[in-house]
Structures are given as C-alpha cells and as structure tokens.
Amino acid sequence: MLTPNMNYSHLKSSYLFYNIAQKTKAYLAEHPDTHLYRMGIGDVSLPLCDAVIKGLHAAADDQSKADSFNGYMPECGAPFLRTAVADYYRTRGVEVADDEVFISSGASDELGDILDLFDRSNRSLIIEPAYPAYVDANVMGGREIVHLPSSRSNGFLPLPDGDTDAELIYLCSPNNPTGAVFSREQLKKWVDFANAHGSVILFDAAYEAFIEDADLPHSIFEIEGARTCAIEICSLSKTAGFTGTRLGYTVIPKELKRNGMTFNDMWVRNRTTKTNGVSYIIQRAACEVFTPEGQRQIHENIAVYKQNACTLMQALDKLGIWYTGGRNAPYIWMECPNGMGSWDFFDKLLNEAQIIGTPGEGFGKCGEGYFRFSTFGSPEDTKTAAERLVALLK
Incomplete structure (x- = not known):
C-alpha cells in the first residue's frame, strides 16, 4: 500500500x-x-518599471520570429542574465563568477528546493520570529528544527552561543517579519561559527535593495569566510516588483564543499534534472533590472x-x-x-x-x-x- x-x-x-x-x-x-x-x-502595489516592460515586449516579439525564437532555456539560467547578476555583485566589490549564479522562479521556491542538497539528518536552525515557509519546508522534509528565539533585548538579531547546534542555519537580513538587519560584525560571528562547525548558512537576501545605511552588508559574501559556508538566495519580487512575474537568483560559491561534495556541482545536477529553466521572456525582462536605467x-x-x-x-x-x-x-x-x-x-x-x-x-x-x-x-x-x-x- x-x-x-x-x-x-x-x-x-x-x-x-x-x-x-x-x-x-x-x-x-x-x-x-x-x-x-x-x-x-x-x-507590491506599484507596476513594473518602464525598462522591464520594454524588455518584456521586446522578448515577446523575439518569440514571434524564427530567427530569434527561444525554446527551452538553460536550466541554470540564461548566460546573459547570469552575467548580469554576477556583474551586479562585482560592481559592489563582491567577487562572484557567472557560473556561481543560478536563476530561479523566485526565492520562496528556491528556499524549499535547496534542501535537496542536504541529508535529512541535518538539523535546521531557524531564528524566530520567522518567515513561516522556513519552518514548513523543513517539517515537510522530516528535518529536526532548532528554534533560536529572538527578542527586543537583542534587537531581534540573536548571535550564536555555546548552545547553538545545527548543520543548516537560516539567516534573513533585512529580516521578514522584523525588518532588523545584521551588521558586518554580527554576520562575521555567524560565518565564523558556521565554518568552525561545518554548518551551511542559507542567507535570504530578498530585501537587500532596501538597505540604505552604507555600513550594513547587502550580501553574506561581503563577509570574509562566507564563500566556504554560505548560499545566498535573492529575489526580484520586492526589488523590482516581480511578485507576479516571478524571478530570483541563488549564489553558490565553488569553494563550498562538504565530505568531498561540491554544492555548486550538486545544484547544477539538481537543476538540470528537476527543472527546464525560467522562461526566456521573463529572463530578458529581468536583465533590464540590472542596467543603469x-x-x-x-x-x-x-x-x-x-x-x-x-x-x-x-x-x-x-x-x-x-x-x-x-x-x-x-x-x-x-x-x-x-x-x-x-x-x-x-x-x-x-x-x-x-x-x-x-x-x-x-x-x-x-x-x-x-x-x-x-x-x-x-x-x-x-x-x-x-x-x-x-x-x-x-
């Protein structure tokens, strides 16, 4: 049965x-x-910006002509968009290779799918209050959850201590629901902890575009040591109003390895097995987000x-x-x-x-x-x- x-x-x-x-x-x-x-x-309540709308129309027109028509897209993302995202990081002083960027249909989808990379015995540390999907995705996968409470006393930004013990660590900064943002010093403590314990940080950066204080990090990869312990998942939903258009991206450094396995290679295998990529029209429109205009x-x-x-x-x-x-x-x-x-x-x-x-x-x-x-x-x-x-x- x-x-x-x-x-x-x-x-x-x-x-x-x-x-x-x-x-x-x-x-x-x-x-x-x-x-x-x-x-x-x-x-979001505001419509897509003009640059994105023009990109959508141009891409739709491409699909009407044999010489510019696109069928299945590369499962890990179109090269033009992977380069655009990597350039976005590089212009901010964060070295990311094109093939370390993976294009997705949104951060929420990716936050659940990424768990395929980790054995079910791995425990997940989730800071509460938390985006409910973190908890539910781990429950569905039969994974033990370690709940780390936060409060007004620590600004809803707790740090690891001697009792912290988990293989997977969810960090969201700027945070949903609290809006709190980790400083560089605070993120360094998490990165050092993860490297010392062999843990992997799943860093949700969906709201990074809202950071205006110059001393606050937009990416976990601004922190020394993060390339050996972190995966970053981001989205254009709030950044560019793609809540109904759906596109995100994930960065997995090639240095991130455990037990002889390279997570970048594993994710390539996962995506080429489980997806047929994001549509050409959406990827072309998303590329316009990363232009100066x-x-x-x-x-x-x-x-x-x-x-x-x-x-x-x-x-x-x-x-x-x-x-x-x-x-x-x-x-x-x-x-x-x-x-x-x-x-x-x-x-x-x-x-x-x-x-x-x-x-x-x-x-x-x-x-x-x-x-x-x-x-x-x-x-x-x-x-x-x-x-x-x-x-x-x-």
Whole structure:
C-alpha cells in the first residue's frame, strides 16, 4: 500500500493569513462600504518599471520570429542574465563568477528546493520570529528544527552561543517579519561559527535593495569566510516588483564543499534534472533590472515604499511605541501598545481604525505581543492609516 509523506501531518494549520482573511471578510460583510487600509500582506502595489516592460515586449516579439525564437532555456539560467547578476555583485566589490549564479522562479521556491542538497539528518536552525515557509519546508522534509528565539533585548538579531547546534542555519537580513538587519560584525560571528562547525548558512537576501545605511552588508559574501559556508538566495519580487512575474537568483560559491561534495556541482545536477529553466521572456525582462536605467527606475519605486516607512515610523515615534525595521527594510515590527496580544491589537485596528496589519504571533511564539506593518501600500493609504493610528492610540 502506498504511504504518503506523513511529515505533512505535522504541519500546523496555516491559520495566520486565513484568519486575517476571515476576520476581514466578516468586517466587510457588516460594513460593506468601508475602505480598509491594508498594510499586512507583503505584496507590491506599484507596476513594473518602464525598462522591464520594454524588455518584456521586446522578448515577446523575439518569440514571434524564427530567427530569434527561444525554446527551452538553460536550466541554470540564461548566460546573459547570469552575467548580469554576477556583474551586479562585482560592481559592489563582491567577487562572484557567472557560473556561481543560478536563476530561479523566485526565492520562496528556491528556499524549499535547496534542501535537496542536504541529508535529512541535518538539523535546521531557524531564528524566530520567522518567515513561516522556513519552518514548513523543513517539517515537510522530516528535518529536526532548532528554534533560536529572538527578542527586543537583542534587537531581534540573536548571535550564536555555546548552545547553538545545527548543520543548516537560516539567516534573513533585512529580516521578514522584523525588518532588523545584521551588521558586518554580527554576520562575521555567524560565518565564523558556521565554518568552525561545518554548518551551511542559507542567507535570504530578498530585501537587500532596501538597505540604505552604507555600513550594513547587502550580501553574506561581503563577509570574509562566507564563500566556504554560505548560499545566498535573492529575489526580484520586492526589488523590482516581480511578485507576479516571478524571478530570483541563488549564489553558490565553488569553494563550498562538504565530505568531498561540491554544492555548486550538486545544484547544477539538481537543476538540470528537476527543472527546464525560467522562461526566456521573463529572463530578458529581468536583465533590464540590472542596467543603469533599470536600476534608476526600480530605486524610484523603492523610494516610494521607503517614504511609506518614514510615514509610519513618524507616527510610532509620536506615540512613543518601540519598533524595529523601516529604515533599511520594507517591514516595521512594532511592540503592541499597553501589553496587548497580537490578535487583540489586530481586532482593535480593524474595528476602530479600519487598518489591517499582521499579528506577530503568526511568525512564531516570539512574535506574540508584536505586530508587523508592510510598507508596500499606496502613499495615500499609508498617510491616512498613520493618522488613524495616532488618533486611535494617542
């Protein structure tokens, strides 16, 4: 008799966004003409920039002519895009070879798929609060999870200590959900720990484009020693608005080896076996992101989201509420006022100010008592929501 993957039975119900949707639906049923200020979901609101749109149209036209038509693409990514991504690193002083870059359909997909490289006996260390997919992907794979708690006392940026023990280490910086960003010194401690223990860091850099402080690292590979202990996974979803277009990239250095196995070679074998590559049209459009004009345009959009963050931070500063994130990340992680629980605060905001955010408890036990705001909404809605927040809590 066939036996299913019973690890799925250990998954917790995905109640977070389901509960948010149900509460929102119920509220709108009673107040059908009410406008809600949605700052919960991490989806972008601005359209793709002109450079990307022109790239999409040009690539679609290529597919209409025999002499420029493209069928299956190279599984690890088109050479033109692998070079463009590697050049993006190299212009920032990070040496990455073209064939160390792998093009994917998005960071979320890759964060799950990458676990194919590691034996199921390897334990995964996950800092909480955490992006839920980290936990769920490891549960599905039957892998033991080591939960490392974080809190306001360490700025939600914990460091390894004598009790830290895991073969795989998930680091997300800027962090989702907290918006906290590791310094170079903090990342060096993690890199040194990983090298000393033979661990591998899975570094989620999906929000690196939002970093504005010059002393904060955008890539784990800015840290000495990272090429022998880290894999970096990135995305154009928030950087360039590709949430509906889907493209990401992963960097695996050739120096990353364990037990005589080279992870770069292993990933080539994995991709050429399990994928047929990302479409030509999407890769051509993504290539425009890395041109000077594309960079100028996407940073214009990012500036809108960063101004939204400033608007919300000013409101929280006026209220004297503690928070992290915002300045170098598209998320703001605030402490719920007056000791309120995360869901209690959600209900208060929805019912009394028509604002929707995300209860911190949904990101793990360490998130209870905290709340996440996304800054990807429209400037108009963000401004009004900030005013309503101040009026409600002052």
